[in-house]
Amino acid sequence: MNNLNNYTVTERFLRYVTIDTQSDPESETFPSTEKQKNLGRVLVKELLEMGVADAHLDEFGYVYATIPANTDKADVPVICFCSHMDTSPDCSGEGVKPIIHADYNGADIVLPDDETQVLRLADHADLKNQIGNDIITASGTTLLGADNKAGVAEIMDACYQLINNPAIKHGKIRILFTPDEEVGKGVDNVDIEKLGAYAGYTIDGESAGNMENETFSADGAKLTINGISTHPGFAKGKMESAIKIAGRIVAALPDSLSPEHTEDMQGFIHPVGIQGHVETAVIDFIIRDFDDEELHRHAEVLKQVADDVLTEFPGSSYSLKITAQYRNMKKMLDQHPEIVEYGMEAIKRAGLNAKLCSIRGGTDGSRLSFMGLPCPNIFAGEHAFHSKQEWVSVQDMQKAVDTILHLCAIWEERA
Numbered sequence: 001m002n003n004l005n006n007y008t009v010t011e012r013f014l015r016y017v018t019i020d021t022q023s024d025p026e027s028e029t030f031p032s033t034e035k036q037k038n039l040g041r042v043l044v045k046e047l048l049e050m051g052v053a054d055a056h057l058d059e060f061g062y063v064y065a066t067i068p069a070n071t072d073k074a075d076v077p078v079i080c081f082c083s084h085m086d087t088s089p090d091c092s093g094e095g096v097k098p099i100i101h102a103d104y105n106g107a108d109i110v111l112p113d114d115e116t117q118v119l120r121l122a123d124h125a126d127l128k129n130q131i132g133n134d135i136i137t138a139s140g141t142t143l144l145g146a147d148n149k150a151g152v153a154e155i156m157d158a159c160y161q162l163i164n165n166p167a168i169k170h171g172k173i174r175i176l177f178t179p180d181e182e183v184g185k186g187v188d189n190v191d192i193e194k195l196g197a198y199a200g201y202t203i204d205g206e207s208a209g210n211m212e213n214e215t216f217s218a219d220g221a222k223l224t225i226n227g228i229s230t231h232p233g234f235a236k237g238k239m240e241s242a243i244k245i246a247g248r249i250v251a252a253l254p255d256s257l258s259p260e261h262t263e264d265m266q267g268f269i270h271p272v273g274i275q276g277h278v279e280t281a282v283i284d285f286i287i288r289d290f291d292d293e294e295l296h297r298h299a300e301v302l303k304q305v306a307d308d309v310l311t312e313f314p315g316s317s318y319s320l321k322i323t324a325q326y327r328n329m330k331k332m333l334d335q336h337p338e339i340v341e342y343g344m345e346a347i348k349r350a351g352l353n354a355k356l357c358s359i360r361g362g363t364d365g366s367r368l369s370f371m372g373l374p375c376p377n378i379f380a381g382e383h384a385f386h387s388k389q390e391w392v393s394v395q396d397m398q399k400a401v402d403t404i405l406h407l408c409a410i411w412e413e414r415a
Contacts (some may be wrong), residue, residue: 004161007398007401008156009153009157009394009397009398009400010153012152012153012156013098013136013146013153014098015042016042016152017096017138017144017145018096018097018098019038019039019042020087020094020095021038021093021145022086022087022088022094023036023086023087023088023089023181023183024089025184030180030189031060031061031179032179032180032183036085036179037057039085040057040063040085040179041057043063043177044065046156047065047156050159051163052066052067052163054066055175058191061179061180062176064175064176064191064194064195065175066172066174067163067172067173067175071170071171075415076411076415077199077411078172078196078198079197079198079201079408080195080201080373080375081174081175081203081404082365082375083148083149083154083155083177083380084177084179084181084182084186085149085179086180086182086186087143088147088182091142091143091388092142093143093145095142096142096144096145098136098137098138099138100135101136103132104132104133104134104135105132109137111139111389112139113139113141114140114388115140117389126207130395134394135392135394137389137390140388142388143386144390144391144392146390150380150382150397151202151400152177154203155177155203155404157401161401162405168405170409171408171411171412173408174195178364181204181363186367187367190368199336200373200375201378201407202364202376203377203378203404204364204365205357205359205377205378205379205380205382208352208379208395208399209352209355209379209399211343211344211356211376211379212357212376213329213340213357213358213376213377214290214329215363215366216267216326216359216361216362217288217289217292217295217326218288218295218324219299219323220287220323220325221285221320221321221323223249223283223302223306223319223320224281224319225242225249225276225281225282225316225318226280226316226318227243227278227279227280227281228240228316229278240315242278242279243276243278245281245310245316246274249283249306249309252308253301257269265358266289267288268289268298269287269302270285271283272284285302287299288360292327299320299322325362328366329369329375332370332374333374335374336374338414339374339376340376342410342414346404346410347378349403350403350406352399352403365377378400378403378404379400379403380397381393381400
């Protein structure tokens with residue numbers, strides 16, 4: 001496995017990023033954009049051409065496929081590899097022009113279609129580990145799509161390698177490619193029973209060697225303010241503007257619970273949208289923490305801030321609706337320690353320093369873990385995601401392919 005010299009991951013990645021798969025948070029359809037299925041169709045076609053007979057795209061835009069077991073052992077658990085096909089709504093994914101910067105030497109990388117977009121060592125810490133490697137970027141006007149088409153390409157290459165290297169013994173391998181991860185709906189319609197897997201691994205992480213077994217727990221909050229509207233010419237002592245109340249509430253939130261003042265294992269309350277009129281205003285928040293009890297306390301802080309502000313507006317009122325989004329997958333993974341253990345071993349066998357991390361975010365694996373498929377997150381090599389400076393290295397993608405293959409072998413060995 002360490003001597004593979006016929007990787008297909010780079011060629012696949014360069015193809016996939018040119019297909020626009022941006023998801024849409026405002027859409028009420030599933031998937032949120034039909035164009036995500038365009039990549040799904042390409043993946044199914046390539047899998048069928050490889051000989052993966054059951055590869056198919058379902059009505060919701062999921063790609064399912066199976067690599068049959070090639071071992072005599074009957075008790076090898078079924079494992080699943082998962083990546084998402086959509087790209088972030090935060091930055092255009094249309095007309096992506098990938099560029100390979102061969103043999104990176106540490107110098108600034110200026111993106112040709114917008115020369116103000118410059119990748120510098122000072123801004124991208126992991127570039128210092130890429131000297132001599134081949135860096136792939138977009139051209140400066142779009143994101144690249146390494147999040148998560150790097151993971152998609154790595155899983156696809158791993159399928160190709162498994163089929164063409166029968167000496168790699170493995171149990172049944174299930175493949176899942178999802179839409180709409182970037183808008184928080186990636187596993188809304190996954191058929192867990194159809195997958196039939198014991199464990200899963202999302203391939204959607206950052207630096208080579210990293211594995212994430214812990215994510216934020218996440219809630220959404222919608223604060224609706226009901227003010228008092230009157231004619232502004234006759235408003236003295238009567239008007240209570242919901243817009244101004246909303247502004248006061250946002251301003252009163254503690255800095256210590258804002259994303260821009262927190263790091264590591266600290267949680268936050270983050271206003272992500274505000275709209276309204278004098279009579280009614282709505283603020284949408286996301287609330288995050290690694291600890292579920294702290295998550296609930298953050299919601300209480302938000303409620304207390306609203307209560308305090310509203311004491312100055314006796315004619316107005318508010319309502320607060322909290323919606324659960326996902327939970328820290330560590331709670332489920334700790335019940336199946338071998339899933340993470342085998343992942344760390346696979347990374348080491350790929351020749352990397354394995355590092356177990358927490359992620360200040362969520363993955364499809366966060367929700368899959370609570371749907372009955374414990375699912376940590378393995379590096380894909382993607383960096384500066386959701387931006388025009390997004391990048392990935394060819395060598396990191398190849399190491400991710402190696403890691404997937406070693407994982408398949410380890411599950412077979414330990415059965």
